[in-house]
Amino acid sequence: MAKDKKVEQITDMEVDFAQWFTDVCLKAQLVDYSGVKGLFILRPYGYAIWENIMNYLDRRFKELGHENVSMPVLIPESLLQQEKDHVEGFAPECAWVTMGGSEELPERLCVRPTSETLFCDHWSHVCHSWRDLPMKYNQWCSVLRWEKTTRPFLRGREFLWQEGHTIHATPEEAMEETEQMLEVYADCCEDLLAMPVVRGSKTDKEKFAGAERTYTVECMMHDHKALQSGTSHYFGDGFARAFNITFADRNNQQSYPHQTSWGMSTRVIGGLIMTHGDNNGLVLPPRVAPIQVIVVPVAQHKPGVLDKASEVYEALNAAGIRVKMDDSDNSLGWKCAEYEMKGVPLRLELGPRDIENGVCVAVRRDNFEKITVSLDELTAKIPELLEAVQQGLFDKAKSNLDSHVFTARSLEEARQLQEENGGFIRTMWCGELDCELKMKEEAGMTSRCIPFQQEHLDDVCAVCGKPAKHMIYWGVAY
Amino acid sequence: MAKDKKVEQITDMEVDFAQWFTDVCLKAQLVDYSGVKGLFILRPYGYAIWENIMNYLDRRFKELGHENVSMPVLIPESLLQQEKDHVEGFAPECAWVTMGGSEELPERLCVRPTSETLFCDHWSHVCHSWRDLPMKYNQWCSVLRWEKTTRPFLRGREFLWQEGHTIHATPEEAMEETEQMLEVYADCCEDLLAMPVVRGSKTDKEKFAGAERTYTVECMMHDHKALQSGTSHYFGDGFARAFNITFADRNNQQSYPHQTSWGMSTRVIGGLIMTHGDNNGLVLPPRVAPIQVIVVPVAQHKPGVLDKASEVYEALNAAGIRVKMDDSDNSLGWKCAEYEMKGVPLRLELGPRDIENGVCVAVRRDNFEKITVSLDELTAKIPELLEAVQQGLFDKAKSNLDSHVFTARSLEEARQLQEENGGFIRTMWCGELDCELKMKEEAGMTSRCIPFQQEHLDDVCAVCGKPAKHMIYWGVAY
Numbered sequence A, B: 001m002a003k004d005k006k007v008e009q010i011t012d013m014e015v016d017f018a019q020w021f022t023d024v025c026l027k028a029q030l031v032d033y034s035g036v037k038g039l040f041i042l043r044p045y046g047y048a049i050w051e052n053i054m055n056y057l058d059r060r061f062k063e064l065g066h067e068n069v070s071m072p073v074l075i076p077e078s079l080l081q082q083e084k085d086h087v088e089g090f091a092p093e094c095a096w097v098t099m100g101g102s103e104e105l106p107e108r109l110c111v112r113p114t115s116e117t118l119f120c121d122h123w124s125h126v127c128h129s130w131r132d133l134p135m136k137y138n139q140w141c142s143v144l145r146w147e148k149t150t151r152p153f154l155r156g157r158e159f160l161w162q163e164g165h166t167i168h169a170t171p172e173e174a175m176e177e178t179e180q181m182l183e184v185y186a187d188c189c190e191d192l193l194a195m196p197v198v199r200g201s202k203t204d205k206e207k208f209a210g211a212e213r214t215y216t217v218e219c220m221m222h223d224h225k226a227l228q229s230g231t232s233h234y235f236g237d238g239f240a241r242a243f244n245i246t247f248a249d250r251n252n253q254q255s256y257p258h259q260t261s262w263g264m265s266t267r268v269i270g271g272l273i274m275t276h277g278d279n280n281g282l283v284l285p286p287r288v289a290p291i292q293v294i295v296v297p298v299a300q301h302k303p304g305v306l307d308k309a310s311e312v313y314e315a316l317n318a319a320g321i322r323v324k325m326d327d328s329d330n331s332l333g334w335k336c337a338e339y340e341m342k343g344v345p346l347r348l349e350l351g352p353r354d355i356e357n358g359v360c361v362a363v364r365r366d367n368f369e370k371i372t373v374s375l376d377e378l379t380a381k382i383p384e385l386l387e388a389v390q391q392g393l394f395d396k397a398k399s400n401l402d403s404h405v406f407t408a409r410s411l412e413e414a415r416q417l418q419e420e421n422g423g424f425i426r427t428m429w430c431g432e433l434d435c436e437l438k439m440k441e442e443a444g445m446t447s448r449c450i451p452f453q454q455e456h457l458d459d460v461c462a463v464c465g466k467p468a469k470h471m472i473y474w475g476v477a478y
Helices: A017-027 A044-063 A084-093 A116-126 A171-192 A238-243 A267-276 A305-318 A332-341 A352-357 A375-402 A411-421 A433-443 B017-027 B044-063 B084-093 B116-126 B171-192 B238-243 B267-276 B305-318 B332-341 B352-357 B375-402 B411-421 B433-443
Strands: A031-033 A040-042 A074-076 A095-100 A103-111 A135-144 A158-168 A198-201 A213-220 A226-236 A258-265 A293-297 A323-325 A346-350 A359-364 A370-374 A405-407 A424-429 A446-451 A470-475 B031-033 B040-042 B074-076 B095-100 B103-111 B135-144 B158-168 B198-201 B213-220 B226-236 B258-265 B293-297 B323-325 B346-350 B359-364 B370-374 B405-407 B424-429 B446-451 B470-475
Touching (some): A017 A031, A017 A267, A031 B116, A044 A171, A044 A267, A084 A238, A103 B095, A116 A135, A116 A158, A116 B031, A158 A171, A171 A213, A171 A258, A171 A267, A213 A267, A213 A375, A226 A267, A238 A258, A258 A267, A293 A332, A305 A346, A305 A352, A332 A346, A411 A424, A411 A433, A411 A470, A424 A446, B017 B031, B017 B267, B040 B044, B044 B135, B044 B158, B044 B171, B084 B238, B116 B135, B116 B158, B116 B238, B116 B258, B158 B171, B171 B213, B171 B226, B171 B258, B171 B267, B213 B267, B213 B375, B213 B470, B226 B238, B238 B258, B258 B267, B293 B305, B305 B323, B305 B346, B305 B352, B305 B375, B346 B352, B346 B375, B352 B359, B411 B433, B411 B470, B424 B433
Parallel strands (some): A293 A323, A293 A346, B293 B346, B405 B424
Antiparallel strands (some): A031 A040, A095 A103, A095 B095, A135 A158, A198 A446, A226 A258, A346 A359, A446 A470, B031 B040, B074 B103, B135 B158, B158 B258, B198 B213, B198 B446, B213 B226, B226 B258, B346 B359, B359 B370, B446 B470
C-alpha cells in the first residue's frame, strides 16, 4: 500500500453545504484555484465532464443545422455601446484591455462577456439577401465577467460556455429557434445530466440585457435552491436595427432580420455536483461520466487476478464502455474511497473467489447496492446497470424537485414556505415589477420563471391582490 | 439563375501572391475582419477546416495519453516574470488588462500569449510524488500577441491553437515526448494536410523563449517561402526550478521534473492555402476538406434530375463521405466557380444524359480531370478518387519542396540561389550566432532548422569558413 495516499475527508453536506461543494470540487480534482481570484483551472477530470457535455450539445447543434465559428476575444468599447440595453447590462462587469505591448490603446477593448455585438457587426458585413438566411452560428469559448464574489463553476470571473447566435428572415422563425434551443438544453439537462428541469420565461426584470424575451430551464439542487441551467433569448430586430443588419427579401425590399442567442456554460457542472452529490463526494450520471466503470482487482498479488481483471477491462472497453482499471499498489480501501469521491457510477470488484465462481461484484455509486454479475454476461449486464444508475439518479432528482414545489396565496405564506422547505414557491402574479421587488425584499426570493405549463391557482396576485396574469415560480437561486 | 450572385474574381498568384492569399481567405469565406486590427473572425467554412485539424490532433493526443484541461485566459504580471527568458520573449507583445469593471486592478494581467507559466503554477500545487508523473496536458484555446503587422491566419494578434504541456520524472522521458509530439505534427502536416515537412532543430536564436531545445516542422509554400508549421520544446528543469515544482522520487528524494510544451495553430491553415491553392481559389486535400464532394445537378428543372441527384447524395452520405448537394437556382457556371473557390476536392455533375447512361461526371479540383463514373460503382469509386486527389496534392507539394532545396558553399552563393529560386538554401554552419546574423543581413534569410537528417556538404561554415558543426537550412519565412 502506498504510504503517501490517504483517504480524503470532506465536509458533511448537512453541516455546511457550501463547504461540501467546494470540498467536492477540489477533492474530486475537478478544479484548482489560479493566481487570479475567480479564474479557475479546469483539471483533466473536470474538463472531461465538460467535453462530454460539449460533445452532446455540439452534435445536437449540428444536427439542427448550426455551424461553429470563432469570434475575437476582444470587443472595442464603441461596439459594445451600440445597443444601449446591452451595454448597460454588461459594461459594469467588463475587464478592459488598455495596453498593447508598451503602448496605450487609442480605444479600450473589453474581454468578451458575451458576443452579440461581434456577431452583429459581422452579420452587417455578410448578410445581404434572403438567400443568406438563416445564419445559425455557435461558438465554444470562454467569457469574462468581473464578479465580486466567486465560486468554482457557479460564479467565475471566467467561465467556459457555448454561445449560439442566429438571424432569421421572420420573427416566427426566430421564435421557433429560441424555443427549439431551449428544448435542446432541457434534453441535455434531463437526458445527459439526469437533472429534471422546469421550462419557462424569465420576467422582464430577469431577462437578458437587450432581449425581448428570455426562456430558461431551471433545476433544483439537493439543498432546494434553484439553478438556472441554460437560457435562450429572442431579440426581435432590435440589435439588427442598432447594428444596421439588413437583407433584401424575396420582393427585393430591405428588411431587418430577427435574432436569437442561447447559451449553456460550465455552471451546469456546478448543478450536476449539487444535484447528485453525497457525503462521499461526486456522483456522476453514467452518460456524462468520464469513467463509467472502474475495475478494482481484489488481492491483486494472487495469481490470475490481474490477468482476469485485464480481461474484464478489455471486454468492457471493446464494448464501448468508458472503463478504467486501477492496478496501482494503493489499498482497496483507498481505491474505493477515491472512485467514490470521483463519482464513478460503477465499481467492479474482482478477487480470487469471484474468479473461481466466474463472477464479479458491481457496486453502484448512487445507492451502494452490490450486484453479483456473471463474467459471461458482463458486456450485456454492465450497460443495463449503467442505465439503471442513470435512471435512478434522474428519478431521485425528479422526486426531490416534485416534492419541493409549494403553492402560496400570499406573500407571507410564500415567505414561510420558503423558510421552512426551500424549493420553488409558486404563486399567481400580476406581472408588475413592484410585486417582484417586494417578493425579493420581504421573502428573499427572485422570480425563477413563468412556467410554460401554466395552472390557474387563484384569480389574484399573491403579493398585491390585483388581477393575476401568470403563475410564476419563486426561489432562492445560485 | 440568381441575379444577385456573380462569380468572384481573385488576383492572379503570379501577379501578387500576398494579394492572392488575402483574396482567397475572403472569397472562400474563411475569414472576416473584425473591428480590431489583427483579430480575425473564423467563418463557418474556415472554422470547419480547423475543426477537422482539431479532431485529428485531439485523437492523436489522447491515444498517446494526454488529457485536456482549461487554464485561465489571464496571467498576473508577476507570474509571467517568474522565468526570465520567457518574460523577455513575450512581455513586449502582451495585451494588458488593467481595469475590472470600474476599478483599476492592483496588478495588471496579460491576456495569455502562451500558458507555460500557468501550467507551472498549477503543477507547483498538484505535483507531489513520482506517482503523479508524467502529467501530460493539452489545452485548446486562443492566445494574444500584440504584433505590428497582421495577416489572416499567418500573423494575427489573436490566433487559435492547442498548447501541450507535460512534466516528466526524467530528462530522457521529456526528450522522448518532445520528439514524439513533433512526429504527431509531421503526421498531421503530411497525412492530413498533404504538406510535406522538413524536421529539425531550431538554432539558439530561433528557439522558444525559455526552452533548452526547440524542434520544428518546416513546410514550403507555393511561392517557395518557408512556413514553420508546428514546434515542440524541451525545457529541461528550468521552469520547474523557477516555479518550484518538485516531486518525491522513488527514493523519496525531492527532485525537479523535466518539462515540454508543443503547439500547432490556425497558422497551418495559412500554410494549407499557400501550399495547394491556385488561381481559381482554395484547393483542399480531401481528408481535411469540410465538403469532400459537391453534387451539382445539371439542367435540374428536367424531370428526374433532382431525384437522381438526391439519390447520389444520400448514397455518398451513407458511405460516410462529407457530401453536399447544391440544388439552388444559381447557374451551373456560378456553382462551379463557387466550389472551385472553396477548394472542394470533387465536383459531381449529373444531368439528364448522364442519368440515361447511368453515369455521372466527377471533376477533380486539383487538376480539373473529368472522370466518368458509373452510378453503380459510385460508393466504391468516389473514395478512391478522393484518395487520388489527396495523394496527388501531396506529390505535387513534395516535388515543389524537393526541387527547391539548393546547396550553397558561400554566403554569396546562398544569397544568389535564394534570389533566383527561393526555397531552402542548405549550407554547412559553424553554429555561431554571428554567422546567422550575417546571413540575415546580407542574404535576407533566417535559419529554418538544423535538419535531423544531416548530410556532410563541406568541412567549413559557408559564412565564416571556420570548421562546420551542422548542415542547416536557410530560407525566407512567413
